[in-house]
Amino acid sequence: MQSPPDVRHPPKATRRWADMVPQLVLAPTLIAALVWVIGFSLWTLWISVSQSTLLPDMAYQGFEHYAKLWGSKRWTVAYQNLFIFGSLYVVGTLIVGTLLAVLIDQRVRFEGIWRTIYLYPLAISFIVTGTVWRWIFHPNTGVELALKDMGWVAARFDWITDRDLALYVVVITGIWHASGFAMALILAGLRSVDGDLVKAAQIDGASMPRIYRRVVLPTIWPIFVAVAVVLLQFAIKTYDLVVALTQGGPGVSTTVPAIVVYDLMFQRGQIAQGAAAAVMILVALALVLIPYAVWTGWQKRKEGTRHG
Amino acid sequence: MADATTHQEFDPLATGGMRRRLVSKAIVYGALGLFALVYLTPLLIISLNTLRPLEDIVRTGFIALPEAETMTLRYWGEAWGSFCIGGTCEGVSRFYKNSLMMTIPATVLSTLFGLLNGYVLSKWRFRYDGLVFGLITLGVFMPQQMTLLPWAFVLGKLGLSNTIGGLVFVHTVQGISFTTLFCRNYFVSIPDDLIKAARIDGAGFWRIFRRIILPLSPPIVIVTVIWQFTGIWNEFLFGTVFTSGANQPITSAIVAFSGSGTGERHYNVEAAAVIMAAIPPLLIYVVGGKYFVRGLTQGAVK
Numbered sequence: 383m384q385s386p387p388d389v390r391h392p393p394k395a396t397r398r399w400a401d402m403v404p405q406l407v408l409a410p411t412l413i414a415a416l417v418w419v420i421g422f423s424l425w426t427l428w429i430s431v432s433q434s435t436l437l438p439d440m441a442y443q444g445f446e447h448y449a450k451l452w453g454s455k456r457w458t459v460a461y462q463n464l465f466i467f468g469s470l471y472v473v474g475t476l477i478v479g480t481l482l483a484v485l486i487d488q489r490v491r492f493e494g495i496w497r498t499i500y501l502y503p504l505a506i507s508f509i510v511t512g513t514v515w516r517w518i519f520h521p522n523t524g525v526e527l528a529l530k531d532m533g534w535v536a537a538r539f540d541w542i543t544d545r546d547l548a549l550y551v552v553v554i555t556g557i558w559h560a561s562g563f564a565m566a567l568i569l570a571g572l573r574s575v576d577g578d579l580v581k582a583a584q585i586d587g588a589s590m591p592r593i594y595r596r597v598v599l600p601t602i603w604p605i606f607v608a609v610a611v612v613l614l615q616f617a618i619k620t621y622d623l624v625v626a627l628t629q630g631g632p633g634v635s636t637t638v639p640a641i642v643v644y645d646l647m648f649q650r651g652q653i654a655q656g657a658a659a660a661v662m663i664l665v666a667l668a669l670v671l672i673p674y675a676v677w678t679g680w681q682k683r684k685e686g687t688r689h690g
Numbered sequence: 691m692a693d694a695t696t697h698q699e700f701d702p703l704a705t706g707g708m709r710r711r712l713v714s715k716a717i718v719y720g721a722l723g724l725f726a727l728v729y730l731t732p733l734l735i736i737s738l739n740t741l742r743p744l745e746d747i748v749r750t751g752f753i754a755l756p757e758a759e760t761m762t763l764r765y766w767g768e769a770w771g772s773f774c775i776g777g778t779c780e781g782v783s784r785f786y787k788n789s790l791m792m793t794i795p796a797t798v799l800s801t802l803f804g805l806l807n808g809y810v811l812s813k814w815r816f817r818y819d820g821l822v823f824g825l826i827t828l829g830v831f832m833p834q835q836m837t838l839l840p841w842a843f844v845l846g847k848l849g850l851s852n853t854i855g856g857l858v859f860v861h862t863v864q865g866i867s868f869t870t871l872f873c874r875n876y877f878v879s880i881p882d883d884l885i886k887a888a889r890i891d892g893a894g895f896w897r898i899f900r901r902i903i904l905p906l907s908p909p910i911v912i913v914t915v916i917w918q919f920t921g922i923w924n925e926f927l928f929g930t931v932f933t934s935g936a937n938q939p940i941t942s943a944i945v946a947f948s949g950s951g952t953g954e955r956h957y958n959v960e961a962a963a964v965i966m967a968a969i970p971p972l973l974i975y976v977v978g979g980k981y982f983v984r985g986l987t988q989g990a991v992k
Contacts, residue, residue: 404814422840505975507924527751622926660835
């Protein structure tokens, strides 16, 4: 680390205090971060191997709570749902986001307005989003009733109350919420692509869809990785959306890990097992983020050596 | 066609023959319009249903237009002032106030801390400053679930259980990770020579902050305030876990009335309440759109 640049020297005592000011300003944040990032993590980790049930009991018990957790159907379903939801949500959002970004990239008029429309869902809460889409998807209030009212009496659209299909309702709503975000980042990437590259391909007689597929999109692949990592994080942390949309049901068909954590901790009074579930969420996040951090670090270093 | 005469710059839609050009334009605008419809319709339908009488909604559902003669703003009034949520019949006004009293202080405090921290971490290097920065920004990735039990304990010890003050405290501490990240990354681009020159002129820590850093800060302050405000206003889990009853923020109140499947539903009033909850962040988004996107890009990719 560098020492601060040379300054004119004030009297010694004041100087010592003055030198400490930056550290003093940072101290509250540093203490807070130490406590809630490191301290809280260790705390929850310890609870997960303690004898706690309804109330914290810090006596050590071991890893039984993890075993019980993985033995419970609710949790395995939730984890499975996370995989299905997560992969469809990430892929779907990337596809829709790319499509929107490419469309806007066609030098369209009123670009600002299109962008504003596609991105606004991100500003409103998951709770509002979930509630609105629940009304639309629910057979008693939404599409099905409207179709029946129009005279199609046999109309059926009840995915949200169907055990096998409800999860896809969560996926669709999630994509609706996040695709504008993917669009914004991908569009920024498209704008950074060298125009000459496109011109060259065009002179070679390639069509526009082909140019995007073969030339433009492949050059911005690191952006896709970055967006996918952020979306995966969203997916792993998903909670409010499901609560507002389906409350995890019907049955446990749309339950996700974060919902299980809440239930175990605050509804069923099994805080040790709830803590174990929370730790599993942290592990999932780490499995996504650590490789990504290592990869970007490696990428940066490679770039550094290339530029001398 | 104005753009037909000037295409020195590359314009994908201006390639090929006239006919092909028209067709591709139609496809592009058609697709854009279709997507716009998909994005706008849900909120639009729900907004229109705030004006419809309940029996209409029960009969035809949400997907229908209001009839001119029965349209009324009454339900907005009910949603705001007299709707019963969890036993109290004061509408969402009370929860709205809770949300404001939680969001505004937490936004201001976390932004102030973020500015100071970012300033220190970018301009006053010291031993292990990288490590400190790393530790603080690690908070950005922390899943809330890992902190629920410790927070509940800490809030209890501080006497802040079930208070708005407790939520302000939690959101401020958690928010500082984001604000510090934003501000530090922004201040890094302010030339060090500027700071060095000021120090040679005898300016100290605070003077440099006031005279150099703050005047350059408005863009990042806007980004940070927008990010924090929308994030905290929209937050649900902490509000639900750390407060109950009349002390909950608006997001929890919405789930409280719309999630309970029992009793008669008041869809029009509920719709009005939901739209009300969406208005503050939407307003901020529309007014500060550019900065919202900037925050998003920085908050996301880092």
